Amino acid sequence: MRQRRAHPAFAVFWWLVLLFLYLPLAVVVLFSFNAINSAATFAGFSLRWYVSLFSNDAVIHAFYNSMVLALSSSVIALVLGTFLGYGLYRHRGRRMGWLIVLIYLPIVMPDVVFGISDMTFFVRLNSMFGILKPGMLTMIISHVTFELPFVALLIYARFVNLDAALFDASKDLYAGPIKRALYFVIPAIKPALVAGFFLAFTLSFDDFVISFFTSGPESATLPIYIWGAIRRGISPDINAIGSLMIAAVLVAALISLIFTLKSRKREGNLN
Amino acid sequence: MSNISSPASRGSAVLHLLWTTGPSAAWITLFLVLPSLYLVSMAFLTNGTYGQPEMPLSVDSFRQLAGYGFLGWSPGNLYTLLRSLYYTLFSTALTVLVAYPIAYYISTARPSLRVVMLLAIVVPSWTNQVIRAFGWMNLLAPGTPISTLASWLGLASPELGLYPSSFAVMLGLVYNFLPFMVLPLYSAFEKLDMSQLEAARDLYASPLRAFFAAILPQTLPGLLAGLVLVMIPAFGMYVVPELLGGGRAMMIGNLVATQFADGSNWPYGAAGSILMLAATLLGIWLLRRLGRRLGGGEEVVI
Numbered sequence: 366m367r368q369r370r371a372h373p374a375f376a377v378f379w380w381l382v383l384l385f386l387y388l389p390l391a392v393v394v395l396f397s398f399n400a401i402n403s404a405a406t407f408a409g410f411s412l413r414w415y416v417s418l419f420s421n422d423a424v425i426h427a428f429y430n431s432m433v434l435a436l437s438s439s440v441i442a443l444v445l446g447t448f449l450g451y452g453l454y455r456h457r458g459r460r461m462g463w464l465i466v467l468i469y470l471p472i473v474m475p476d477v478v479f480g481i482s483d484m485t486f487f488v489r490l491n492s493m494f495g496i497l498k499p500g501m502l503t504m505i506i507s508h509v510t511f512e513l514p515f516v517a518l519l520i521y522a523r524f525v526n527l528d529a530a531l532f533d534a535s536k537d538l539y540a541g542p543i544k545r546a547l548y549f550v551i552p553a554i555k556p557a558l559v560a561g562f563f564l565a566f567t568l569s570f571d572d573f574v575i576s577f578f579t580s581g582p583e584s585a586t587l588p589i590y591i592w593g594a595i596r597r598g599i600s601p602d603i604n605a606i607g608s609l610m611i612a613a614v615l616v617a618a619l620i621s622l623i624f625t626l627k628s629r630k631r632e633g634n635l636n
Numbered sequence: 637m638s639n640i641s642s643p644a645s646r647g648s649a650v651l652h653l654l655w656t657t658g659p660s661a662a663w664i665t666l667f668l669v670l671p672s673l674y675l676v677s678m679a680f681l682t683n684g685t686y687g688q689p690e691m692p693l694s695v696d697s698f699r700q701l702a703g704y705g706f707l708g709w710s711p712g713n714l715y716t717l718l719r720s721l722y723y724t725l726f727s728t729a730l731t732v733l734v735a736y737p738i739a740y741y742i743s744t745a746r747p748s749l750r751v752v753m754l755l756a757i758v759v760p761s762w763t764n765q766v767i768r769a770f771g772w773m774n775l776l777a778p779g780t781p782i783s784t785l786a787s788w789l790g791l792a793s794p795e796l797g798l799y800p801s802s803f804a805v806m807l808g809l810v811y812n813f814l815p816f817m818v819l820p821l822y823s824a825f826e827k828l829d830m831s832q833l834e835a836a837r838d839l840y841a842s843p844l845r846a847f848f849a850a851i852l853p854q855t856l857p858g859l860l861a862g863l864v865l866v867m868i869p870a871f872g873m874y875v876v877p878e879l880l881g882g883g884r885a886m887m888i889g890n891l892v893a894t895q896f897a898d899g900s901n902w903p904y905g906a907a908g909s910i911l912m913l914a915a916t917l918l919g920i921w922l923l924r925r926l927g928r929r930l931g932g933g934e935e936v937v938i
Binding site: 370371375376378379382383385386387388389390392393396445446448449451452453455456459461464467468470471473474475476477478479481482483484485486487489506507509510513514517567571573574578587588591592595603606607610611614615617618621622625626629 | 649652653655656657659660661663664665667668669670671672674675678734737738740741744748751752753755756757759760762763764765766767768770771772773774775811814868869871872874875879889892893896902905906909912913916920
C-alpha cells in the first residue's frame, strides 16, 4: 500500500494529546518525590513517602489483598473461560442467543449497578443463611464474573484462528479426550491462555467500583485504600503508591511491546 | 463437527455443549443475573427503618426517583438525569473530535511505529482510574499552574480553581474514554481507501466536504463501535464525577450509589439502577439500529 502523508499540523496535535494523556500521571510521579506534604509546590527531591509506605501496615495489607484477589479470581476465570471459549467454538454452528446475552451481560452492565446488585445479593444471603459474608470471598466471586467473558472471548478468537482440520487430525490419531487436551488443545491455545490470565489479572487488580461495593471491612484492596485516603484528604503517600502502580503498568506495556514486535518479526520471516 | 446427524452423537454433542459452557453460564446466572433480578425486585418494596427493603409492595421508590418527596416535587433528580445525559453527549463529542485526527495520524505512520503509537494512547488507561482522577485533582486544584492560568484568563475564579467542577468531570470523561474511540477508528482508517479522498480533493472539495463525503462513510463502522464503547460506560460513570465533580456535578451513578452507602434507601437506589439498566439497553439498541441503517451492519456488534 502506498504510504500516506499527514499534514504537519497532525504531528503537533499528536504531541498535544500525548501531553494531555501523560500529564496527570507525570504529576503523580513528580509529587511522589516531593520533600514536603503539598500537591501544589515542589520543594526538592525526597524518598520519604516511599519509605513511609513500607512501614504502613494498611498499605501492605491492601497490596496483599489485591494480589490474592487478582490471582485467585483470574485462575478461576481462566479455567471457566477456557471451557466456555472452547464450547462456543465447537458449537458455533448452533444458535446460542441466550448464552451470548449471558456472556455480554457482565461487559455491558454499568459497574455501579453490577457492584450494587452483587452487594445487596450477598448481604441478603448472609442475613438469611449466614453464608457469603462480604469480604474476600464475595470479591473473588464478583471478579470472576466480570473477568470470565473477556477470557472466553480471547480463547474463542484463538480457536477460530486455528485450522479446524487439526481437530480431525488429532482424532484420527485415536487420541483420547484427555490426551487430546494435553498434547493438542492446550499447546495450540497457549498464547491465548497466557494473554487471558494476564488480562483477567489486570482487570481485577485495576478494578475499583465492583471491589468497593462487594468488599468487607477487612478486604480493602489498593484502589479501595487509595480511594479512602483521597476521601480523608490524606494524600502524600497516594502519590507514592500511584507511582509504583504506574511503573508496573509501564513495565507491562514494555513487555507487551517486545512481544508484539517479536511476533511481527516472526511473521515477517515466514512471509 | 457440530452438524453430526446420528441421534446418539447429537445427544453427546448436547452433553459436550453443556459441560463446556454450562459452568460459566451457571456462574453468571447465579452471581449476576439473580442478583440483578433481586435488585430490580427491590425497587418495588418499601424502604424499611434501617434502609433495608421491606414488604409491602409499593412504587414509592419510583415516585421518589421522579422527584416527589415530603415537600412535594423537586427537580433535583431530573437535573441529575439531564446532567448525566449532557456530560455523556458533550464528552463523547469531544472524544470523537480528538480521536479522529489521532487515529488518522497513526494510520499514516510507518507500520512498525503504529504499534508504539497505539500503545502510547492505550497505556494511560491501564493505570488505575482512581489514580488518574487523583492526578487531575492535583492538576486542577486551586493554586496550581493550570488553575492560575485559567483564572488569569477569566475562565475560573482564583479561590475555586478548576476542580471540583463540571469542566473537570467532562475532562475526566474524555481522558478516560479517548483510547476506546481511537482504537476502533484506527482500525477503520487502516482499511481506508485513500483514492476516494484524492478524488474529492481533485474535485476541489473543501476539507470539511471531503471529510463528510470520503472519510466519514468509510470510518462509520469504527465510529459506531467507538460510540458504544464510550457513551454507554460514560453514562454510568461513578469514579470521575465522585472525585472530580463535587456535589454539584453528580451523575446518575452517584445518585444510585449514595442510596446504598450513606443515604441508605435501597428501594430508591434500586429504582435508579433500573433507570441505568434501561438507559444502557436503550443506548445499545439505538446504536445497533443506527449501525444497521447506516450500513455498518454486523460489524457494530459489541
